[in-house]
Amino acid sequence: MTTPAVFREQTIDRERMQQIIAAHPRAATFEACTLDGGDFSRLDMEGFHFNQCSMAGARWLAAALEESHWQKCRGGHCDFSSAQLGDSRFAHCDLNNSHWRRATLSSVQFQDCKLTGAQLQEVTGWALEFRDCLLVSADLRGLSFRKGKLEGLDFSDADLSGCDFRDAVFSGGSLRNAQTRLTRFEGADLRDTDISGLNVMDAKHFKKAVISQRQAAAALAAFGLIVA
Structure with missing residues (x-):
């Protein structure tokens, strides 16, 4: 199994993310990184882990994010519209006013997340699970x-x-x-x-x-x- 590359306390924009994807496909972990306002649309970040990251207003439109993990992230107003998120996990995240229209959420779990004002219309998938969520x-x-x-x-x-x-x-x-x-x-x-x-x-x-x-x-x- 490939050892994930770990990126700590860095500012990640689209260009930097593309470099990481090329060097570490399916094997990158972001710790306390800043992705605020970034455009990561249509990038392949399958299997990536995001821990305690700030990603307010970030755009993940139609991105490949299957089996991704999100822990204690702050992502108000982020946009996951049409993203592929099968088997992903969100735990203790602030996702208020986020957008998920037409996202694929098969077997996705949301645990203790804030989703006040979230837009989840027209999402697809089965076994979508919410627990202790607003x-x-x-x-x-x-x-x-x-x-x-x-x-x-x-x-x-x-x-x-x-x-x-x-x-x-x-x-x-x-x-x-x-x-x-x-x-x-x-x-x-x-x-x-x-x-x-x-x-x-x-x-x-x-x-x-x-x-x-x-x-x-x-x-x-x-x-x-x-x-x-």
Whole structure:
């Protein structure tokens, strides 16, 4: 196995990245590097590791980033649109207001990441996993979470239109005031999440979904009914 070349506390622009790719294909690690505003579109960085890097506003459009790892990176407003990210891992990263439209996210894991305002519409792939993530006001239209175990996900004010949560189990987190037009929750277990603002009385979308007595009383109260 090739020993990765390690780059520490360097400023990496497109030209420098191209040099690294040529010299160390699939075997580069970046530690506390600065990539802010860089354009890395369409470059092949498959298998690269990024640890504690600053990459605010960086562009990774249509880049090859399969099996890449991102740990404690700060990437507000970065753009991964149309990037190939299969089997990648993001842990403890700040990715607020990032863009992922049409990215391939098969078997990608997001652990304890900030994705407030992120745009994830039209992404493709299977086995996409989020755990303990902030997805407040994110655009997740059309994503499938079917049969997923959703731990600590805050979907407050997110656009979940057309999402599939059938048979999903929510553990903690929030769906407070999320947009759920044509969203499917049939068979979902919602007892352990905040469902304030959801119309769970719409039987068509919530058939066999499980909610607690407290949640049921709150839902009825929202319709002006009193549970005696």
